[in-house]
Amino acid sequence: MASTLPTAVENFQRYLRIKTVQPQPDYLACTQFLKLHAEELGLPCTVIEVKPGKPVVIITWEGKDPSLSSIGLNSHTDVVPVYRDHWTHDPFAAEIVTDDQGEQRIYARGTQDMKIVGWGYLEAIRNLKAAGHRFLRTVHLLFVPDEEIGSEEGMKVFVHQPEFKALNIGFMLDEGVANPDDAYYVFYAEKSAWWTRLRAEGQTGHGSQFIPNTAVSKLMPMLNTLLEFRAKEAKRLLDGGVNEDDQTPIRPGDVTSLNLTMLNGGTQVNVVPESIEANVDIRVTPRADFEEFRQWLESLAQKHDVKLEFIQYMANRNVTSLKDNPWWDIIQEASKELGITLDTGIFPGATDARFVRPAGIPVLGISPLRNTPILLHDNDEYVTVKTFLEAIAFYEKVISGLANNKP
Numbered sequence: 001m002a003s004t005l006p007t008a009v010e011n012f013q014r015y016l017r018i019k020t021v022q023p024q025p026d027y028l029a030c031t032q033f034l035k036l037h038a039e040e041l042g043l044p045c046t047v048i049e050v051k052p053g054k055p056v057v058i059i060t061w062e063g064k065d066p067s068l069s070s071i072g073l074n075s076h077t078d079v080v081p082v083y084r085d086h087w088t089h090d091p092f093a094a095e096i097v098t099d100d101q102g103e104q105r106i107y108a109r110g111t112q113d114m115k116i117v118g119w120g121y122l123e124a125i126r127n128l129k130a131a132g133h134r135f136l137r138t139v140h141l142l143f144v145p146d147e148e149i150g151s152e153e154g155m156k157v158f159v160h161q162p163e164f165k166a167l168n169i170g171f172m173l174d175e176g177v178a179n180p181d182d183a184y185y186v187f188y189a190e191k192s193a194w195w196t197r198l199r200a201e202g203q204t205g206h207g208s209q210f211i212p213n214t215a216v217s218k219l220m221p222m223l224n225t226l227l228e229f230r231a232k233e234a235k236r237l238l239d240g241g242v243n244e245d246d247q248t249p250i251r252p253g254d255v256t257s258l259n260l261t262m263l264n265g266g267t268q269v270n271v272v273p274e275s276i277e278a279n280v281d282i283r284v285t286p287r288a289d290f291e292e293f294r295q296w297l298e299s300l301a302q303k304h305d306v307k308l309e310f311i312q313y314m315a316n317r318n319v320t321s322l323k324d325n326p327w328w329d330i331i332q333e334a335s336k337e338l339g340i341t342l343d344t345g346i347f348p349g350a351t352d353a354r355f356v357r358p359a360g361i362p363v364l365g366i367s368p369l370r371n372t373p374i375l376l377h378d379n380d381e382y383v384t385v386k387t388f389l390e391a392i393a394f395y396e397k398v399i400s401g402l403a404n405n406k407p
């Protein structure tokens, strides 16, 4: 039996169906869609091309006192690729399927990361506006490109442009991650992504011979050392100890993670490869000594005659303090009223907040996903309709509070 879905859910499905999937996101369709909804809302929509074909879409709801600093509601529009064969549902159909608990699940790439956030903001604004509210501060919805590939033509550049400065953002919300437990995670800092390319060159020859000095014999020992380090950090997390400096329990943001994500080399099975390349996704916790860790990596590379290059490198210690932070107080108050528990920590991945915090703007990362398995970048990514509707209610409360924060 077909049940009627709230319009908000149907809109969300439409947003999910836009293939903003890397490496060739359909930003054109996405921008048109956002413009259409801005028009429906009666709100001005500005499109700023950070680089040709890389649009930042800003929907603005002006406050009663536009001279006050504004509220930025940030979300990226791009999503990561899928392994289609491993999905049981079309990742871009946004099909709704009822699960064993009777919950309606919306399956689509980007449901969790992070279209639920962007669309949650938008539907919250729609409801608030329809209810006749008008707030003190201006609210800007920012839909930004290319976060999933490092933001080189996204927030990383935009944050330095005059158009960003003109938004006069005093506080920003961005993404977090789903929590299998009954609380929303709130992130005040994040780990630094060091995307590392390792390349070894060596002697080639016949695959039947014991060729000395091969590329593989150089790279492998280095990779093995890295994987040992990985196991040590994983164990530290699993053992459930405490952080030395402040005695808080060790969480994913408090350890350095590392994954060998790409391995390339070789031309034919019986030819010893002249070169081999490994890409390693390293996420360094802000609790680590960046300089010391970097030196360790570089000395390892040197020892094994491996070339090391950082394709993405940030030594980011920027933290949004939760002490004496009125924005945080407002979020806590709103959550309390809704009976939603918050759990604070350091984000294990990277978000656009790492470019915004250094501009002196406090940013908190929240994805309103509780009692939800972590499926970002994974197969069969989904959120439930119930979760999406709760997200809208959460943002309504939070946005009202933030936008009415008296100076």
Ligand SMILES: [Zn+2]
Residues within 6 Å of the ligand: 076, 113, 114, 147, 175
């Ligand atoms: Zn994301």
Ligand SMILES: [Zn+2]
Residues within 6 Å of the ligand: 080, 113, 148, 376, 377
């Ligand atoms: Zn992501």
